[in-house]
Amino acid sequence: MGGRVDGPPPRPGWNLRLLAAAALIGLCGVVAGAGNAGLGRLAAIRADLPPTPDLAELPVSPVVVDREGQLLRPFTTADGRWRLPVTLAEVDRQFVDMLLAYEDRHFAVHHGIEWRSMMRAAAQYALAGRIVSGGSTLTMQVARLIEGEPTRNLEGKLRQMVHADALEAQLSKDEILTLYLALAPYGGNIEGVRAASLAYFGKEPTRLSAAEAALLVALPQSPEARRPDRAPDAARAARDAVLDRVASAGVISAEEAELAKREPVPQLRREFPKLAAHVADTAVRMHPGAREIGLTIDRRLQAALERLGSRRARALGPEVSVAIVVADQATGDILASVGSAGLLEAASDGFVDMTSAVRSPGSTLKPLIYGLGFELGLAHPESLIEDRPTAFGGYVPVNFDGLNRGTVSIRQALTESLNIPAVIVLDAVGTPRMISRMRRAGAEPRLPGNTAPGLAIGLGGVGVTLRDLVSIYAAIARGGTPVRLHDGASDVPGLSADAAPVLDPVAAWYIADILAGVPPPLNGTPGRIAFKTGTSYGYRDAWAVGFDGSTVIGVWVGRPDGEPVPGIAGMVAAAPILFESFDRLGRPLVALRDAPAGVLFAANPDLPGPLRRFRHPDDMKVKRDAAPEIAYPVDGVDVDLGLAAGSERSLVVKVRNGSPPFTFFANGAPFGRTAFARQNSWTPDGPGYVTLSVVDARGRSDRVTVFLD
Structure with missing residues (x-):
């Protein structure tokens, strides 16, 4: 598994760790001594901690995937966040290596608190009267993300330390790291490395460039101030600082770092995938609470046909839509389902799934x-x-x-x-x-x-x-x-x-x-x-x-x-x-x-x-080769041709039944003969009554009398 972290060495006893924590807090002036009162306070904090999240039940964005497990469409969580499920195996190993080198070099061996960093932070606080550096481990950062509370004060830092100790007692290093990958903030409503990679790079975090990995390491430290879509210069500076640090740590070479710095920072937040949007929406409605729903859709084919349908619809007009269904004959699997020319196309009602709309089939039956x-x-x-x-x-x-x-x-x-x-x-x-x-x-x-x-x-x-x-x-x-x-x-x-x-x-x-x-x-x-x-x-x-x-x-x-x-x-x-x-x-x-x-x-x-x-x-049921009938105009009607106003418009005479060719008459005088066509035009001299007749190839006829004006 890429980025897997071995477990830490044997843990010191609970009392020794509490005393060490109490001594640190005492040094910071928070607890008056590290005696029984300090230990009692730490125990009270520990008793008040929220339950440790179960990775299998962590609230995440429902995702709909294709037949190979590739992402088709994610949805936000109930509170409107993009937090996609992710595992260590689904994240680029180089990103994990960069993250550990930059954030927590001793993650594999500490028990949630890196004491040297904490003592340094405490000394800086004692000298400056404020927190200069946090000294937080990745485990402490996970604790902060679970609590959802700021820790830029000593009270919060103490709670974070106790919570980190509890997490280390209950979870493996890989589980703690996976929680960080899922919960780390990346600006706006984006949480977790998978959502961030899709939002900023338009791809899964399985394979990242050095520049992309470094940016994803840098963003959670100050997600709003460094958002590349709002503050690209700040994002670039933070990314380059990560590249310098990981290069000095030997994760990448200095040459790789310099090349990565030349890579542009994304300045737009991309839309999340919406492939097979109508089917995906139905799937989420039909499986409430599901974290991942697999469809029979083929992602590559679906994407290709959505582009085809959109292009063809545009050529036919803004209000025209296109629907396409592809199915495997052997299994009945639907491999592609294009419901419209574009989900967000308002002019063509793109939200309507035309694969399931009831319409007239014409001649297809x-x-x-x-x-x-x-x-x-x-x-x-x-x-x-x-x-x-x-x-x-x-x-x-x-x-x-x-x-x-x-x-x-x-x-x-x-x-x-x-x-x-x-x-x-x-x-x-x-x-x-x-x-x-x-x-x-x-x-x-x-x-x-x-x-x-x-x-x-x-x-x-x-x-x-x-x-x-x-x-x-x-x-x-x-x-x-x-x-x-x-x-x-x-x-x-x-x-x-x-x-x-x-x-x-x-x-x-x-x-x-x-x-x-x-x-x-x-x-x-x-x-x-x-x-x-x-x-x-x-x-x-x-x-x-x-x-x-x-x-x-x-x-x-x-x-x-x-x-x-x-x-x-x-x-x-x-x-x-x-x-x-x-x-x-x-x-x-x-x-x-x-x-x-x-x-x-x-x-x-x-x-x-x-x-x-x-x-x-x-x-006897079917009337074959019936006699001709004048279908238009109907016998006895008035036909307004504008003749009273001096118009010279023609009258169209239409015939049904009968056998062609047809000969047409007006007041007994022929005015046309058609070999196959079932209509002919006649221009009257003026208004008045006229008798129209038609005779087919077998001598059968029909007539009507109408008034023209």
Whole structure:
């Protein structure tokens, strides 16, 4: 152990030590003689001493550490002090050697009081009439720190000596030194060498330069007057004095001392680490009274992703935040949890942990929909499905771009994130089954007002969190087997070995294979990971979730207050962050799982007949290829185009259902034809009634009459 101090030689008897102390006090004129009265006074002081602190119970700052024990975030003590737990093994040995050489050369052999120093101090007092030098040992300084009272008077000095004697009787030298390392004042609300090293140097005290160690030795003697952030010149002078003393004592060479003096003194107090701030805050709330709480977080990865999230958010606007979750597929360990673009970013509500905020997932649940279709034997990735206007009662989904592709494979439908095929398949597999499988994965889907799940859940009409999505994709990546995500902040029960699967292995593999072929964003390389993006209604949430063979990562981008952010689609805003997050794992990507038994490798013509085309189990339930309808303007309404004021604004006519191309008419006269688009513009001659018509490729039509003014 660095800096370990051997025990002292045999201690003189209690009476001899008391007599020596009484003689010293008598010399100082405090006690009239060193007889029975003096001994009685010393015994009374001894009886009045506070209890000796137990190192294991000494009030310290709660600290949250990562999976390797590295500091993520400390918190102040109940009385607002930074006093971090520390052991001798965690402190640079050179610092300990300097401390002993400068403060207490005979620490290893005395019994709490260095009598020669005390006699010298007493003689100086007798000659000067005031305390010139204290003569305090490290043990006496620990006694003063425990008492919390000043000792610049003889009464306090006497009490300190008696207390030091008691400490030496109860503690080892290493324990006394450890108490000093934890309690020594360093200015303001900083106590202990570990807190001081983090505050002034931004690092743990395990490895210190000679200049840094010397400054930490000097500060406790006059912590406020020498604070480097307030009095850098005084701090430098005190540090250099320590360097000279320890050089003369042979702890370092004279050359090392001179080089150390050239090192600048820190002039700012640094912020304490706040890595994984949201998770750390939860951990402290869940473990009140704990001195150290270990999380599953990887400190290096967490720091890298917090920087990435902050940089990407700044580029998107001051009110935009970013959340990232990284999980190990095998164990469920959360390796990084970035809750916001910055804890203290007020404009983007950085205090809100967006990894656990309930939001609309957009299209990110489509892989699970198709996976259920594969599992139920309704489809294969190469099965054909219709991407045509389709109504489900009063629910009429449309694609994100408003276009229809006609007949496509399910692989294409998922790769291009088409909405209509996804809803068709969801209607076939059933929304209750979909919600049940989400829960199997460890997600907690929230439905509006606890209503029954409708088909809109397939396109984002359900509330989920980023952690929910990561748990769902982790199950897909694991071949359908769920894993419980956990970060160590709270006790989360694990899943039993026979937990119900989210998907069967073949269905999960089909999904992973399709997602591996999704075209990446501009900063990505094709085929490296399987991933899916999503954008919620109104551009409020942008998502990207993906996995390789070992790790699953989820990204959310948006405003915590739920306001729209025009243009933040999942592929544009979230996917680039996803790919950069994988780049920061610090290792090569792991290949996806091999195909399990039962996977059918076949092109569409080679599939069994029932799998060549997706067929809804109840064809009568789905209105396929319905007749065209004019969605806007609605029949019988007044449309204000400002025509009465002489404006020449155009009227936009929008169509749903039907088969393109569409021909548009106004009062029987054609004014446009579109090959795929479902809207067209017409400029009227003036105000008045107009009959608008549309005819699709199959000759079906619709008409409305409106008044324009």
